[in-house]
Amino acid sequence: MEEQFEGNDIQVFDFKAFVYRTISYWKWFVLALVVGVYIVYQQNIRREFPYTLSASLTVQDDKNPLFTSNTSLVFNYGGISGKVQEVLLNLKSRKHHEKVVDSLNLYLSYYTQGRFYKTDIYGANPFKFVGLNNAYQVIGQPIKIVFLNDTSFELSYNFGELQQVTLQNFQNKKIKTIAVTNPVFSEVYKFDDYIDLPFFKGSIEKKEEITISNGNEFFIQYSAFDATVSSFVNNYAVTNQQNSPLLVTRLTNKNKAKIVDYINTSVFILERDQLQRKNQYAINTVAFIDKQLARVKSQLNRKADSLNDFMRSNKIFDLENESSLLSTKIENYNEQKEKLNQALMSYNLLKNYLLTSNDFTNFSAPALQGIDDANITAGISKIVSLSVQKSTLESSVRDNVSVFSDLNNQIESLKNVMLENINSVKANIVYQIQSINSKIYSSESEFSTLPENQQKLEAIEREYLLSQSTYNLYLAKRGEADLIKASNISDIILIEPAKDIGQGRNTVNLNIRYVFALVAALIPILIIAFIITFFDNKIHTPNDLSKLAKLPLLGVVGKNNSENNLAVFNKPKSAVAEAFRAVRSSLQFMYKKHELQGTKTVMITSSVSGEGKTFCSINIASVFALSGKKTVLVGLDLRKPKIFGDFDIDNNIGAVNYLIGQNPLEEVVQKTKVNHLDVITSGPIPPNPSELLIGEKMDRFIEELKANYDYIVLDTPPVGLVADALELIEYADASLYVVRQDYTKKEMLSLINDKHKKGEISNISFLYNFYDQKGKYGYGYGYGYGYGYGAYGNGYHENLDDKLSIFARLKSVFKK
Structure with a gap:
């Protein structure tokens, strides 16, 4: 017993006192529990559950059957696996979602007032607000619309104690703020009347197919463009099984009609952009050929006029067989020389493009026309693949990651190899041109035995035929490019579009919140009882x-x-x-x-x-x-x-x-x-x-x-x-x-x-x-x-x- 009292200075936590003290606070616990349950109940009945819908699409490697072995307008960069990853990254990119939001004007919302919250009535709104182009509209503040009769409505707003409001121009996406001079406003308008307020400009058009009862209240609200895009990006998901071309897109939102439109429009825009990019090679080729046709046509016209004038002035209407054969021979040499010069120009253009350009995701047609060397074609395909990969990552990955340095190094190495190949091919072409020039010179020397006028006629006719041959070649290439563009199809196929088939809302067992309310009511009591007991x-x-x-x-x-x-x-x-x-x-x-x-x-x-x-x-x-x-x-x-x-x-x-x-x-x-x-x-x-x-x-x-x-x-x-x-x-x-x-x-x-x-x-x-x-x-x-x-x-x-x-x-x- 003596030790019991001599050690009484040592404080030992009295667990029994802690338990009884905690029990003694039962009134506060009951009060906190009642308050907590009431708060949870109010939150539960105000909770609006969203919907989740999905769509399925596949990525195919649809090669144009009209491509020939000599058509170098499109390159396959990475095969089907690379295309799937490119599509997946595009679907997730913010740039893509900005296009969808802009396309559907989702920054403008229509609401009705429910018991506890405003309900989004996208797709069921009985009227449409047509905002003035390039106008600044107020964001984050609801505008109330009350229908008075079939021809008029009351527009009102109440900004409370706000001193200024934020506006945004949804064409250039610029934001500004203006002072609020009249925080409370109400005025009657007719449908289609122009509404000219400092922060709300446009007109309201009534949908004829929908009947609205008088006195019905609606709300119009603009949201910040970036915030709207972020809300969809955060609730948009794309999944892909490994080594599978199938992609599944899902979107969660409180309005099913908005989900359906958003997902389907997202896939449509992706198809459109992918097809447009696929056709860009043919478009660039057509533009290039049109410029060359204009030049060659002008040259051909001049040659024809020169030939006609010479024959008319010298009264020459027929040529001897010998002269004809000689001219044909020289003409063939000149055609070969022209093709070699064309190829040399193509390699020079490609070399200049490689030395001056920083973006190789889209090789222009002039840089590719006439390139038939297999090593150079393969190198172009690799550079395109790496550039596309880099461009795709730039929309979703930070600029300072190491992957960009690796891609740049690979592209630079390929460029150096291709430049060496181009120099080698050019040297060979120059040698061939020199050989043809020697043959032309030898053949032309044979004309010294022909009469002088006949020699001049042959020269003029030869130039004319050469220009006509070049013109016909460009016409054929242009027709080929138009055919390729017309026959192209998208590699993206929408298998199962998003559709409202009566799906229910996403449900969550909110009863667990009552357990949290119980714990939240108990923990403070336990903490207070522990602290008081410990220091008591x-x-x-x-x-x-x-x-x-x-x-x-x-x-x-x-x-x-x-x-x-x-x-x-x-x-x-x-x-x-x-x-x-x-x-x-x-x-x-x-x-x-x-x-x-x-x-x-x-x-x-x-x-x-x-x-x-x-x-x-x-x-x-x-x-x-x-x-x-x-x-x-x-x-x-x-x-x-x-x-x-x-x-x-x-x-x-x-x-x-x-x-x-x-x-x-x-x-x-x-x-x-x-x-x-x-x-x-x-x-x-x-x-x-x-x-x-x-x-x-x-x-x-x-x-x-x-x-x-x-x-x-x-x-x-x-x-x-x-x-x-x-x-x-x-x-x-x-x-x-x-x-x-x-x-x-x-x-x-x-x-x-x-x-x-x-x-x-x-x-x-x-x-x-x-x-x-x-x-x-x-x-x-x-x-x-x-x-x-x-x-x-x-x-x-x-x-x-x-x-x-x-x-x-x-x-x-x-x-x-």
């Missing part, structure tokens, strides 16, 4: 005393509900009165045990003021007096006298007057309304109270009291504040140390416990005051001290609660 250092039950000190517990006194401290006198049948009778019995047993004869003295003290020391002194003295014993209550708390007020006596004269020799004992004793009970108040506050209580006069004072009374009750100062009570213990046969429930701190008992262990104090016991069995800590006490809380509590004692009204009882419950 007050005594809450009589059991706490046995853990803190070796002093015995003499009695337990309940909560005083009397109008003053005379609880025993005013309500002799109360539980408090019975408790003090039990204390009297315990004191008499203690006196008998120590074989005390004659006058008995009892001293009452405590740790600090406010623990009920005076209350206990008055009532202990009262129970002794009511037993027929002559008793005196002496107020020795010279610094803070109290006992006189409850007896309706004054404090003008008292123990101080006797101790300083001013008045004899019979003059300081005052009678009370309690039979056999006298009171000696402390009297005026002296300058030296401690010195008055330890002198010889104090010994004489006690001796005189013993000569005149059977019981002496000493009301002393708190030992935790002054040392006066410790000096008075020698005069007491028994000492009571008052401890008040939920008030006395545990560490306050260390002084008296230490004195008792050292043997400096004896015959001292605890008196537990203000015990409340219904309080927050009414657990674990069953020793039956004081009888008032045992079997005698029902029937023999006055039940004060019975005298309270129902309202007072409820009020007392919530005060606890």
